[in-house]
Amino acid sequence: MLTKKGKYGLKALVHLAGLGREELAQVSDIAQAESIPKKFLDAILAELRNAGFVQSRKGKQGGYRLARPAHDISVGQVIRVLDGPLAPIPCASRTRYEPCDDCVSEEHCSVRLMMLDVRNAIAAVLDERSLADMRALGAVREVEFIYHI
Amino acid sequence: MLSTPRVIIIGGGASGTLLACHLLREPLPDLRITLIEQRGEPGPGVAFSAPSSSHLLNVAAANMGAFADEPQHFWHWLVRTGTLKDTGDAEPFFFAPRATYGRYLRSLIEPHLAGPDRAGRLSIVQGTCIDVAERPSGVEVRLDDGTSVPGHVAVLATGHEEPRQDGCHVSPWVSPSVSGIDPDATVLILGTGLTMVDYVLSLLDARHRGPIVAMSRRGLLPQAHRRVAPMTIDAADIPFGTDISYFMHWLRETIAWAEGRGEDWRSVVDGLRPHTQRIWQSFSQGSQRRFIAHARAWWDVHRHRMPPEVDTRLRAALATGRVHLLAGKVIATEERGNGARVHYRRRGNRCEETLDVDAIVSCTGIVTNPGETKNPLLRSLFASGRARVDPLAIGLDVTTDGALIDDDGRPSARLFAVGPVTRAAFWEIVAVPDIRTQCSRLARRILHDAATHTAASRPP
Numbered sequence: 013m014l015t016k017k018g019k020y021g022l023k024a025l026v027h028l029a030g031l032g033r034e035e036l037a038q039v040s041d042i043a044q045a046e047s048i049p050k051k052f053l054d055a056i057l058a059e060l061r062n063a064g065f066v067q068s069r070k071g072k073q074g075g076y077r078l079a080r081p082a083h084d085i086s087v088g089q090v091i092r093v094l095d096g097p098l099a100p101i102p103c104a105s106r107t108r109y110e111p112c113d114d115c116v117s118e119e120h121c122s123v124r125l126m127m128l129d130v131r132n133a134i135a136a137v138l139d140e141r142s143l144a145d146m147r148a149l150g151a152v153r154e155v156e157f158i159y160h161i
Numbered sequence: 162m163l164s165t166p167r168v169i170i171i172g173g174g175a176s177g178t179l180l181a182c183h184l185l186r187e188p189l190p191d192l193r194i195t196l197i198e199q200r201g202e203p204g205p206g207v208a209f210s211a212p213s214s215s216h217l218l219n220v221a222a223a224n225m226g227a228f229a230d231e232p233q234h235f236w237h238w239l240v241r242t243g244t245l246k247d248t249g250d251a252e253p254f255f256f257a258p259r260a261t262y263g264r265y266l267r268s269l270i271e272p273h274l275a276g277p278d279r280a281g282r283l284s285i286v287q288g289t290c291i292d293v294a295e296r297p298s299g300v301e302v303r304l305d306d307g308t309s310v311p312g313h314v315a316v317l318a319t320g321h322e323e324p325r326q327d328g329c330h331v332s333p334w335v336s337p338s339v340s341g342i343d344p345d346a347t348v349l350i351l352g353t354g355l356t357m358v359d360y361v362l363s364l365l366d367a368r369h370r371g372p373i374v375a376m377s378r379r380g381l382l383p384q385a386h387r388r389v390a391p392m393t394i395d396a397a398d399i400p401f402g403t404d405i406s407y408f409m410h411w412l413r414e415t416i417a418w419a420e421g422r423g424e425d426w427r428s429v430v431d432g433l434r435p436h437t438q439r440i441w442q443s444f445s446q447g448s449q450r451r452f453i454a455h456a457r458a459w460w461d462v463h464r465h466r467m468p469p470e471v472d473t474r475l476r477a478a479l480a481t482g483r484v485h486l487l488a489g490k491v492i493a494t495e496e497r498g499n500g501a502r503v504h505y506r507r508r509g510n511r512c513e514e515t516l517d518v519d520a521i522v523s524c525t526g527i528v529t530n531p532g533e534t535k536n537p538l539l540r541s542l543f544a545s546g547r548a549r550v551d552p553l554a555i556g557l558d559v560t561t562d563g564a565l566i567d568d569d570g571r572p573s574a575r576l577f578a579v580g581p582v583t584r585a586a587f588w589e590i591v592a593v594p595d596i597r598t599q600c601s602r603l604a605r606r607i608l609h610d611a612a613t614h615t616a617a618s619r620p621p
Contacts (some may be wrong), residue, residue: 064404089402098397107398135397
């Protein structure tokens with residue numbers, strides 16, 4: 013499941029995807045615009061920088077921007093970094109999973125095996141869509157909203 | 162307009178042969194394939210003509226099948242032809258001699274050969290290809306003897322660049338006796354990967370007595386295979402698109418997690434194999450560059466492993482001092498008589514040392530700058546702007562379909578490439594399991610294009 017961290021991270025990245033080529037955004041501005049607690053956002057952006065998705069510059073003119081074009085970063089890539097292996101329940105991944113307390117056999121648990129299939133479907137969707145697609149998605153909804161009122 | 166779909170494959174080594182095999186599997190009576198090979202003997206190529214029976218495949222027989230959907234095809238061939246009786250081994254965790262694999266490839270195309278008494282769909286042309294002309298209706302491949310071969314598409318399967326062979330520089334793919342190496346000569350092998358290992362075995366088999374020195378920047382040796390099954394890893398587990406340092410950190414942590422559960426690191430490395438091309442393609446260019454500079458040596462020794470029996474021989478040769486391993490870097494080489502004086506620096510050491518050698522064998526790996534190629538066809542394609550070197554300068558710039566990209570960034574509809582020359586787009590494209598998958602995809606694409614093209618050009 014998408015954690016708060018994953019959700020905030022995606023919102024921040026989609027925000028950055030809307031900037032001009034050389035433009036930087038300050039953490040406080042992103043936090044305010046997307047209503048994300050600033051301290052949490054600091055930590056999230058640091059992780060995204062580690063993974064190579066954003067770049068930062070220090071100082072007064074400093075801030076964050078995407079390290080690669082928005083259409084080159086898939087939504088799935090971002091969520092894997094923030095939330096770990098895509099998994100609807102903690103045991104439903106192949107690497108570094110946590111068995112449930114009531115687990116008898118992870119190799120034969122039908123719930124886990126079902127959820128492993130689910131995660132592959134989730135990955136297929138998330139890896140096909142980029143941050144640019146996500147931003148466009150939000151933009152379309154906005155236009156529809158304006159049209160309807 | 163040609164009446165039948167005709168594919169010209171330039172290069173009859175393993176890559177070209179595997180592509181021909183995949184094309185020939187299709188029940189299309191009209192299909193015609195021309196394989197152009199310098200040596201006139203298609204199949205083994207550089208990789209699988211090793212005459213020494215000490216040179217083994219580095220992939221277990223159970224996974225060396227020529228076809229993407231039949232990985233055990235080679236294993237079944239070994240059993241069916243009784244080849245295994247010679248070796249006394251009879252299980253899929255078996256590393257066959259390279260030359261046996263060359264015979265296997267040859268046996269796959271033999272039934273399809275065209276000739277005076279055969280109506281096969283595959284013709285072999287011996288010659289060196291010097292140029293390919295692209296026309297709206299097809300291609301024309303020109304050979305050095307002045308003849309040319311017309312076709313619908315041409316596929317470059319030119320494989321590995323021949324290493325330097327002049328003065329005291331000898332090729333790792335030619336046996337020491339043929340290269341004229343004296344049994345008492347001092348031999349310097351540059352590179353400490355699998356090619357070095359094979360060359361050391363050749364020297365030992367030839368009862369070489371002189372000193373053998375193997376040098377590479379880090380002095381890392383390939384790891385040995387062990388009988389472990391690859392771990393199942395889903396795409397959903399892998400942090401695609403991350404920076405190389407992040408990715409390598411993830412890999413180390415995943416290996417630590419697996420080892421904590423009593424599993425072998427090889428399971429993790431092999432479990433990534435189905436995903437390596439996608440991982441490579443998800444990296445930014447900067448990450449790809451940093452991978453080659455910093456992580457590649459480490460990755461290669463864990464990924465490209467040697468059979469256990471080869472490992473045992475190499476370790477023994479190192480332990481007894483038959484072979485010296487040196488972590489260092491060559492600074493300069495000056496020719497001296499029939500040999501050379503090599504100036505080098507040991508790893509972590511500032512002072513320069515020298516070594517007088519009689520022969521130098523370059524086994525530094527297959528990544529050479531294609532811009533400096535001696536291959537006349539590649540040179541002419543580069544010169545005319547119909548092909549270009551990729552930004553990392555490790556291969557041809559191709560699409561993930563294998564189509565050549567020209568100087569203006571346009572993919573060709575008629576010129577393709579398979580095998581090691583496409584490493585910029587795929588990275589891991591040197592071993593048969595990877596190349597067969599690529600060939601299967603390209604064969605489907607070519608046949609699909611030919612079908613639509615023929616349908617379109619047929620009179621109503």
